[in-house]
Amino acid sequence: MRFLLFLGQRLALTVPTLLMLSVLVFALQHLLPGDPALALAGEDMDPDVVAEIRHRYGFDLPIWHQYWNWLLAALQGDLGMSLRNSMSVVQLLLGKLGITLQLAVASMVLALVIGIPLGVLAAARPGSFASLAASGFALSGISVPHFWLGIMLVLAFSVNLNWFPSSGYTPFAEDPGRWAMGLVLPAFVLGTGIAGVLMRHTRSAMLQALGSDYIRTARAKGLREQRVVLKHALRNALVPVVTLGAIEFGQLLSGAVLTEQIFSIPGFGKLLVDGVLYRDYAVVQGLVLVSALLFIAASLVADILYFVINPRLRS
Amino acid sequence: MASAALAGTLQPAADGRLRRVLRRLRRQPASLVAGGIILAFIIIALAAPWVAPQDPLASSFLQVRKPPSAAHWLGTDEVGRDVFSRLIWGARTSMLAGLIPVLVALSISLPLGLLSGYGGGWIDMVLMRVVDAMLAIPFLIIAIALAAFLGPDIWNAMLAIGIAALPIFVRLARAAAMSVRAEDYVEATRSIGSSPLRIAVRHILPNMLPPLLVQTSVMAASAIIAEASLSFLGLGQQPPAPSWGSMLNAAQRHMAAAPWMAIAPGCAIFLLVISLNLFGDGLRDALDPKRG
Numbered sequence: 001m002r003f004l005l006f007l008g009q010r011l012a013l014t015v016p017t018l019l020m021l022s023v024l025v026f027a028l029q030h031l032l033p034g035d036p037a038l039a040l041a042g043e044d045m046d047p048d049v050v051a052e053i054r055h056r057y058g059f060d061l062p063i064w065h066q067y068w069n070w071l072l073a074a075l076q077g078d079l080g081m082s083l084r085n086s087m088s089v090v091q092l093l094l095g096k097l098g099i100t101l102q103l104a105v106a107s108m109v110l111a112l113v114i115g116i117p118l119g120v121l122a123a124a125r126p127g128s129f130a131s132l133a134a135s136g137f138a139l140s141g142i143s144v145p146h147f148w149l150g151i152m153l154v155l156a157f158s159v160n161l162n163w164f165p166s167s168g169y170t171p172f173a174e175d176p177g178r179w180a181m182g183l184v185l186p187a188f189v190l191g192t193g194i195a196g197v198l199m200r201h202t203r204s205a206m207l208q209a210l211g212s213d214y215i216r217t218a219r220a221k222g223l224r225e226q227r228v229v230l231k232h233a234l235r236n237a238l239v240p241v242v243t244l245g246a247i248e249f250g251q252l253l254s255g256a257v258l259t260e261q262i263f264s265i266p267g268f269g270k271l272l273v274d275g276v277l278y279r280d281y282a283v284v285q286g287l288v289l290v291s292a293l294l295f296i297a298a299s300l301v302a303d304i305l306y307f308v309i310n311p312r313l314r315s
Numbered sequence: 316m317a318s319a320a321l322a323g324t325l326q327p328a329a330d331g332r333l334r335r336v337l338r339r340l341r342r343q344p345a346s347l348v349a350g351g352i353i354l355a356f357i358i359i360a361l362a363a364p365w366v367a368p369q370d371p372l373a374s375s376f377l378q379v380r381k382p383p384s385a386a387h388w389l390g391t392d393e394v395g396r397d398v399f400s401r402l403i404w405g406a407r408t409s410m411l412a413g414l415i416p417v418l419v420a421l422s423i424s425l426p427l428g429l430l431s432g433y434g435g436g437w438i439d440m441v442l443m444r445v446v447d448a449m450l451a452i453p454f455l456i457i458a459i460a461l462a463a464f465l466g467p468d469i470w471n472a473m474l475a476i477g478i479a480a481l482p483i484f485v486r487l488a489r490a491a492a493m494s495v496r497a498e499d500y501v502e503a504t505r506s507i508g509s510s511p512l513r514i515a516v517r518h519i520l521p522n523m524l525p526p527l528l529v530q531t532s533v534m535a536a537s538a539i540i541a542e543a544s545l546s547f548l549g550l551g552q553q554p555p556a557p558s559w560g561s562m563l564n565a566a567q568r569h570m571a572a573a574p575w576m577a578i579a580p581g582c583a584i585f586l587l588v589i590s591l592n593l594f595g596d597g598l599r600d601a602l603d604p605k606r607g
Contacts, residue, residue, distance in 0.1 A: 016444045016447075017444060017447040017448050017451065018448075019444075020444045020445050020447065020448035021448035021451060021452075023448075024445075024448055024449065024452075028460060028461075028464055029464070031461070031464040031465060139589060139592060139593065140585075140589065142592060143536065143585060143588040143589035143592050144585050144588075144589075145540050145543055145544070145581065145584050145585065145588070147543075147544060147547055147563070148543075148563060148577070148580075148581035148584065148585070149581075151563065151566070151567055151570060151577050151581070152577070152578075152581065154570065155570055155571075155574055155577070159570065159571045250453070251453050251454070253453050253456065254453030254454055254455040254456050255455070257455055257456065257459065257544075258455075258544055258547065258548070261548070262567070272456065272459060272460075273459075273548055275463075276459060276460075276463040276548065276550065277549070279463075281463075281464070284460050284463055284464070285460075287456070287460075288452055288456060288457065288460045291452060291453050291456050292448070292451040292452040292453075293451075295451045295452070295453060296451050299451075
């Protein structure tokens with residue numbers, strides 16, 4: 001019951017955000033310099049054609065009316081047509097989303113496997129060489145431009161050593177081995193930054209947990225240090241880290257843009273870059289909207305997880 | 316006059332605080348080294364015309380994609396330009412990319428944050444919903460989309476990055492305004508009859524800056540990476556003008572034959588960004604009264 005109440009309140013909070021988001025995304029196309037009808041007409045500047053386009057897309061209507069029409073269509077899953085390959089934007093996005101989600105999940109798994117143990121290590125042995133090295137890794141992971149890391153990894157492991165394919169994507173159903181090999185480098189590139197963020201938060205949450213009274217009690221009971229750190233401190237320290245992880249998952253899409261470009265993975269990011277290059281504005285607009293919706297969904301999941309794993313909120 | 320003097324004595328002495336922060340910063344060798352590296356990059360960027368050994372735009376078809384040598388310390392690029400000279404000139408773009416978006420974000424977010432955090436009411440509510448919506452769009456995606464809609468140009472890219480950084484700054488500025496508003500000396504100034512506008516501009520605004528300062532350093536780091544990313548995609552610096560991102564764009568096409576083209580600009584971005592992040596960490600610790 002308490003959970004349903006919490007969920008209802010949380011969902012109600014997203015409504016104004018979603019509404020504002022729709023205004024922002026709609027406003028994007030009005031940033032285009034000049035008349036959008038002229039931009040759409042392109043090379044062919046025949047006034048009749050421009051007038052026809054203006055009427056067909058409703059550019060001759062008052063702005064609030066245009067927004068209303070756009071919102072109604074968007075709510076029905078119509079985000080317009082791609083100019084480049086005359087497919088509906090939603091169809092195009094759905095086709096690419098799966099590939100990007102595979103990359104995102106692989107990166108997240110890698111980030112969790114690297115980031116959390118390093119954070120625990122750094123907190124359990126402060127001042128040690130291992131702690132310093134872990135902090136250095138985290139700082140580097142946050143600071144390195146990922147697209148450059150991608151280029152360097154391709155240079156080292158694909159061009160010189162020939163261990164991994166340098167680019168492209170193989171569907172799992174076609175060849176699971178090639179699918180996995182193709183994901184290793186891009187997932188590593190995307191995962192290192194998040195691993196850095198997770199490591200830093202795990203460390204500070206662990207340091208806080210290790211300084212608390214129940215840890216002193218656990219130690220006073222004579223429990224082994226390993227058990228104190230892994231069982232008592234980590235369980236409590238993980239609560240904020242899990243929330244952060246879900247939010248970082250939403251941000252993964254941002255990083256995926258350039259990573260997919262470097263590795264020629266035909267996902268979400270590649271679609272955005274192509275949309276930008278070919279001035280396919282409806283696709284760019286749709287991508288902004290969908291990436292924001294995914295982020296809102298991820299932070300909703302984060303809040304629900306926080307509620308579920310935090311006993312203080314449940315009782 | 317008397318009220319101003321009284322308010323002045325009630326306000327925490329800015330000089331003393333600055334000295335304390337500097338003293339704490341001095342105790343962190345890593346942050347000092349980082350600060351030194353950032354300073355060096357600034358000097359190199361300013362002195363580019365005198366430091367660069369060659370013209371960054373001079374191409375030579377006899378010198379296409381030559382590996383590092385005595386004549387070209389970091390090799391040459393796909394049209395025979397000196398990579399080292401381009402790297403030095405490119406520092407200008409990156410330093411500007413670290414500065415301008417942050418200035419854009421600060422100059423918009425300070426008044427908005429003040430209005431929202433100090434004023435409150437329905438403006439605060441509407442503004443926060445806009446900020447929530449903007450925060451939902453991933454940073455680089457909104458920067459790319461804005462740059463695409465504004466048109467490919469380095470100044471548009473910087474504006475786009477500044478707008479993308481805006482929601483975080485407005486949030487921070489608002490929180491800062493709210494916490495300063497609750498301070499005793501603001502209450503005291505109000506009690507001696509200062510006008511709300513005077514309190515806001517004279518007392519709250521200057522004290523909002525310290526928490527925003529840390530974010531400035533971290534955001535400069537993100538902005539530099541974002542500019543490099545946009546230039547890499549062809550949305551930022553336009554050829555033939557050099558920028559680290561556009562150099563990487565060209566390098567990607569010649570990766571196997573001329574890896575030096577990619578190594579130098581990437582290392583430069585990495586070094587500058589890691590220094591800014593380290594300096595930001597140090598600054599945060601130095602400003603945090605709970606530490607040191």
